[in-house]
Amino acid sequence: MKHGSSSPIILLLSRVLSPYIMLFGMYVIFHGHYSPGGGFQGGALLASSIILIRIAMEEKVHQLHFNKAYGIPLGAVGVLIFFGVGFISLIMGGYFLDYSLLPFPGMITAELRFYGILLIEVGVGLAVMTILVAIYDNLLEEDDDESI
Amino acid sequence: MHWELEIVLYIFLVISAVVSLHVKDLLTAVVSLSVFSYILAMLFVSMGAIDVGFTEAVVGAGITGVLYVVMIFRTTRRTND
Numbered sequence: 610m611k612h613g614s615s616s617p618i619i620l621l622l623s624r625v626l627s628p629y630i631m632l633f634g635m636y637v638i639f640h641g642h643y644s645p646g647g648g649f650q651g652g653a654l655l656a657s658s659i660i661l662i663r664i665a666m667e668e669k670v671h672q673l674h675f676n677k678a679y680g681i682p683l684g685a686v687g688v689l690i691f692f693g694v695g696f697i698s699l700i701m702g703g704y705f706l707d708y709s710l711l712p713f714p715g716m717i718t719a720e721l722r723f724y725g726i727l728l729i730e731v732g733v734g735l736a737v738m739t740i741l742v743a744i745y746d747n748l749l750e751e752d753d754d755e756s757i
Numbered sequence: 758m759h760w761e762l763e764i765v766l767y768i769f770l771v772i773s774a775v776v777s778l779h780v781k782d783l784l785t786a787v788v789s790l791s792v793f794s795y796i797l798a799m800l801f802v803s804m805g806a807i808d809v810g811f812t813e814a815v816v817g818a819g820i821t822g823v824l825y826v827v828m829i830f831r832t833t834r835r836t837n838d
Contacts, residue, residue: 645807645808645811646808646811647808649812650811650812650815653812653815653816653819653820654815656820657815657819657820657823660820660823664823741820744824745823745824745827748824748827748828748831749827
């Protein structure tokens with residue numbers, strides 16, 4: 610599959626539309642407590658904005674804002690955030706993902722639960738975004754290997 | 758939602774599913790599958806499952822369509838052998 614298109618309409622439209630999709634994905638992640646949505650949906654929206662740029666732009670430009678090499682390591686960081694919050698509350702003497710025992714000083718229980726859920730959503734969103742972009746990159750990578 | 762509108766949505770759901778199964782061109786099948794997924798998301802929202810409908814609209818109509826199109830462009834009509 611060859612990259613890039615010479616049509617200026619497609620270039621302009623994808624360039625204008627991509628930051629708004631990314632902003633809506635951030636909104637979905639950070640308002641996941643009290644509205645529909647959450648980490649998975651917000652991460653999928655962020656990944657779709659990055660994939661839109663990758664389809665539309667040329668080969669030289671389309672990896673400038675998210676490089677191919679960052680895909681798998683950032684996904685591992687997202688999984689580490691999720692399990693880190695879970696195991697911290699497990700070490701502090703509660704159950705797995707028991708947010709009220711997180712060791713943040715000077716917070717009441719409701720605030721601890723709020724920020725604990727926020728950390729979980731950020732970790733899940735990061736993992737979903739990077740892994741979906743890595744799947745897309747990996748599908749295109751094998752094309753070059755077979756042609757040799 | 759009014760029941761007349763829901764019946765219209767169900768009819769278009771069945772039509773898009775049958776079209777995506779029986780059409781010869783693969784790209785048309787992928788576009789019809791995206792239409793199916795979006796109508797299904799609207800039906801989920803009308804039944805009160807907003808979270809499920811949101812996930813269906815993002816993943817079914819957005820990500821999997823792109824991945825299917827990439828895989829179709831990597832296939833060839835005739836074999837190289």
